[in-house]
Amino acid sequence: xxxxxxxxxxxxxxxxxxxxxxxxxxxxxxxxxxxxxxxxxxxxxxxxxxxxxxxxxxxxxxxxxxxxxxxxxxxxxxxxxxxxxxxxxxxxxxxxxxxxxxxxxxxxxxxxxxxxxxxxxxxxxxxxxxxxxxxxxxxxxxxxxxxxxxxxxxxxxxxxxxxxxxxxxxxxxxxxxxxxxxxxxxxxxxxxxxxxxxxxxxxxxxxxxxxxxxxxxxxxxxxxxxxxxxxxxxxxxxxxxxxxxxxxxxxxxxxxxxxxxxxxxxxxxxxxxxxxxxxxxxxxxxxxxxxxxxxxxxxxxxxxxxxxxxxxxxxxxxx
Numbered sequence: 001x002x003x004x005x006x007x008x009x010x011x012x013x014x015x016x017x018x019x020x021x022x023x024x025x026x027x028x029x030x031x032x033x034x035x036x037x038x039x040x041x042x043x044x045x046x047x048x049x050x051x052x053x054x055x056x057x058x059x060x061x062x063x064x065x066x067x068x069x070x071x072x073x074x075x076x077x078x079x080x081x082x083x084x085x086x087x088x089x090x091x092x093x094x095x096x097x098x099x100x101x102x103x104x105x106x107x108x109x110x111x112x113x114x115x116x117x118x119x120x121x122x123x124x125x126x127x128x129x130x131x132x133x134x135x136x137x138x139x140x141x142x143x144x145x146x147x148x149x150x151x152x153x154x155x156x157x158x159x160x161x162x163x164x165x166x167x168x169x170x171x172x173x174x175x176x177x178x179x180x181x182x183x184x185x186x187x188x189x190x191x192x193x194x195x196x197x198x199x200x201x202x203x204x205x206x207x208x209x210x211x212x213x214x215x216x217x218x219x220x221x222x223x224x225x226x227x228x229x230x231x232x233x234x235x236x237x238x239x240x241x242x243x244x245x246x247x248x249x250x251x252x253x254x255x256x257x258x259x260x261x262x263x264x265x266x267x268x269x270x271x272x273x274x275x276x277x278x279x280x281x282x283x284x285x286x287x288x289x290x291x292x293x294x295x296x297x298x299x300x301x302x303x304x305x306x307x308x309x310x311x312x313x314x315x316x317x318x319x
Contacts, residue, residue: 027266027270027271027309029060029061029062029063029267029271030062030063030265030268030271030272032062032064033064033065034053034056034060034064034065035066035067035068035084035085035086035087036049036052036053036056036086036087037075037085037088037089038050038067038068038069038070038076038089039069039071039072039076039089039150040150040177040178040203041069041179042178042182042201042202042203042206043178043195043197043201043202044197044198044202044287044289045072045089045197046067046069047287048117048198048286048287048289048290049067050286051282051285051286051287052275052276052279052283054286055279055282055283056275059275059278060271060275068085071147071148071150071177072091072147072149072150072153073089073090073150073151073154074098074149074150074153074154075149075150076088076089076090076259077094077095077105077109077111077259078098078105078149080109080111080259080260081109081110086260086261086268087114087259087260087272088258088259089117089256089257089258089259090111090151090256090257091120091154091254091255091256092116092232092255092257092304093229093232093233094151095111095113095259095303095304096230096232099111099304100303104154110261111259111260111262112261112262112304112305112306112307113257113259113260113301113305113306113307114258114260114269114273114306114307114310115257115258115276115293115298116256116257116297116298116299116300116301117255117257117258117289117290117292117293118255118289118290118293119198119234119236119254119256120151120196120197120198120253120254120256121199121236121238121251121252121253122155122156122159122195122196122252122253123195123197123201123251124192124194124218124251125185125194125215126213126214126216127191127211127212128211128212128213128246130191132191133217135159135160135216135220138171138191138192139165139170140170140171140172141172141192142171142190143171143173143191143193144173144175144180144184144193144194145157145160145175146175146176146181146196147175147176147177147178147180148175151196152194152196152197153175155196155252155254156194156196158229159218159221159252161228162224162225162228163220174190174193176193178193178195178197179203181193182203182206182207185213196254198256199238199239199242199289200242200288204243205243208243213243213247214244214246215238215243215249217249217251218249218250218251218252219249219251221252222235222252232254232255233253233254234252235250235252235253236251236253237249237250237251255300257304258272258276259304260272262305262307264307266307266312268309269307270309270310270313272309273310273313273314274313276293277293295314295317295318299311299314
């Protein structure tokens with residue numbers, strides 16, 4: 001974890017502990033339907049969210065879970081904010097825009113976090129024999145920037161912008177989800193696609209079985225990205241073990257949060273947070289990124305507030 005985020009996690013933990021206890025009696029378990037907004041099928045949100053929904057069904061006897069596949073972060077924030085779903089997965093940069101009321105949002109979205117989950121890695125995928133070696137070399141090419149309503153699209157457009165490229169002008173931008181993007185690349189209908197997701201992403205792993213691919217490094221845009229859009233973006237490396245040695249590249253990471261409306265009852269937020277950690281072994285079976293769930297760092301949810309019900313669970317579970 002970068003030093004700045006580790007420091008933020010330490011400060012957040014101190015604030016939670018200093019808030020004091022609310023008592024040791026478990027709050028009332030939630031009941032009724034709990035909808036979970038995830039993301040593209042074949043992406044990490046969908047798999048992680050399916051595992052989380054199964055936890056809700058198994059461990060909250062009076063509740064039932066419903067999984068929604070969506071465009072991704074932007075869609076999920078809008079759905080949670082409008083009260084159409086109870087829980088959603090989101091990227092931190094999308095969440096920052098939502099609570100500030102910045103585009104693509106038209107007003108402030110009343111969301112808070114239950115926990116920070118894991119980091120997304122931006123993956124710019126091309127055929128292994130592609131001449132493209134940098135973002136700037138996408139000029140004039142057909143590129144999927146991610147599905148409408150996704151955090152991938154938001155971040156891909158920012159990366160193109162700092163590289164001096166305009167979607168629709170300098171590149172032929174397509175708005176495809178990750179499964180559509182892998183199919184289009186395999187069929188030769190696009191030259192590259194962006195995806196922001198955990199490691200590994202099933203759709204990309206499946207694509208490797210049908211054609212040789214590699215990732216394009218993004219190290220040359222990281223500094224410009226952080227200068228333009230803030231320190232939620234971190235330079236990192238995709239390990240060679242994930243997609244092979246050709247894809248061990250420098251890229252950009254951004255945290256993922258599980259979010260709810262600010263006015264969710266404290267008891268419900270408490271249990272939804274508690275389930276994450278008590279059911280972590282089951283979540284790991286759903287997707288290995290759940291291994292990164294750590295209560296010492298899960299409270300580092302800047303720029304979102306931590307829900308008071310979640311804060312109670314972290315406080316009471318602290319050794």
